[in-house]
Amino acid sequence: MLTQSLNAKAINTQISGGKVGPAVHPVSDQFGAITGHVGLVATEFSYHKDEEIYGEDEPAEYVYQVVSGAVRSYKLLSDGRRQIGAFHLPGDVFGLESGATHRLAAEAIIDTTVRLVKRASLEKAAGTDVQVARKLWTMTASELRHAEDHMLLLGRKTAMERVATFLLEMDRRLAVAGMMALPMCRRDIGDYLGLTLETVSRALSQLHAQGILGFSGARQIVLRNRQRLHNLDA
Amino acid sequence: MLTQSLNAKAINTQISGGKVGPAVHPVSDQFGAITGHVGLVATEFSYHKDEEIYGEDEPAEYVYQVVSGAVRSYKLLSDGRRQIGAFHLPGDVFGLESGATHRLAAEAIIDTTVRLVKRASLEKAAGTDVQVARKLWTMTASELRHAEDHMLLLGRKTAMERVATFLLEMDRRLAVAGMMALPMCRRDIGDYLGLTLETVSRALSQLHAQGILGFSGARQIVLRNRQRLHNLDA
DNA sequence: CGAGTGATTGAGGCAAGTCAAATGTGGTGG
């Protein structure tokens, strides 16, 4: 099913180690660090806004890297409550599992292109090449680090502290020329921070009123005072 | 400093692969799975109740396995708010890092004995033995899985759902003859679940009043109806 | 330029937090 849909829509297949698209940041090309060593076949593939990439508990057949666009990884409760565990931005690897299935679902936030390799081929490479095995471990470990930081946020920070942390994270990860263009809506931010979209909006309005940030459209944000934002972040 | 204190208090050094203490569950002996392969030296060591094992951001010199007792891993905010990321019970490995430092601090909840090996020797073994490298990865991946589940709990579950989840987790991990002896106090439980100790206590009282659990002392709990607890867990 | 979705703002409610007091309990020394 997934394979069919991939084959039907694949737009480009290449031997990795070839040139990397402009959206992939060179110093953080985690995928290349693996595929370059072992000559794995990487395929490019695109998803539309809100399209599912894989579901929770689905077999983990592929490992992905965002080329352009943005992805949300999340879990759902039976009544629809959602917790987004991470946002994946250009250059990020996602969907890497040590076990057989995906622990979270993944969806494109906006139209998104990914590069992907078969999980089985990575596993095989890791069995031969210790460098690859080490890389898989460190990628999982940095996801764990993020999750540990996020548990602190979700369990113990106030709404304003959460929003401040979020803004500083996004500023670090996607600011260009001091401005960030958020790909996600207020509901996504709320579901990432364990808040409602209204609470996120109120916190942003308050930061705007205090001159800590500026808007040019709801999703174009300029941080005017990172120091004060850090102070609000506990 | 750490090394000194370790040397001063070490009570037993052995080549691993020897017999395992009775408190370590045989089917989940993650440590043995590693050390058995490469003949690493494991040392036993004990900590008193509330003693720090390592601090946040401290160099990760050792990897630990609980032999007996219980350990909490946590992060602190500057004003003292605490988030416990995990409890480590007999058989569990903790303190395993891919990077140079510990991401969370660790403390003994009660008097605790651990087995430990040098991180550097594990790293070395992983460079030679692909089985070891794979094991390190899967151990980190299962910590990540727990953290992802816990983010959902912290971000989206109600107080009663959190406590129900906690009880089912502890029942699974440390119930003997249908009864569990919790090593941690209500404050630890609250800091694990993102609640206050009072809220934890009220939820437990309510479950007791509904006949879902029974007490013999505040920390000796017997689950009388796991199905109803599952229903409360969303 | 208008429709539709996303964002903001307001008013009121409630789940969980805070503060405080009473009760229970395990550990220890007389």
Add this chain to the structure above:
DNA sequence: CCACCACATTTGACTTGCCTCAATCACTCG
């Protein structure tokens, strides 16, 4: 062995930060 003490837990009364529900506003994109 038991009485006491220190601390853990429970329970109560009240507060509050965030949520819910609802209405308006403002982009974005046909």
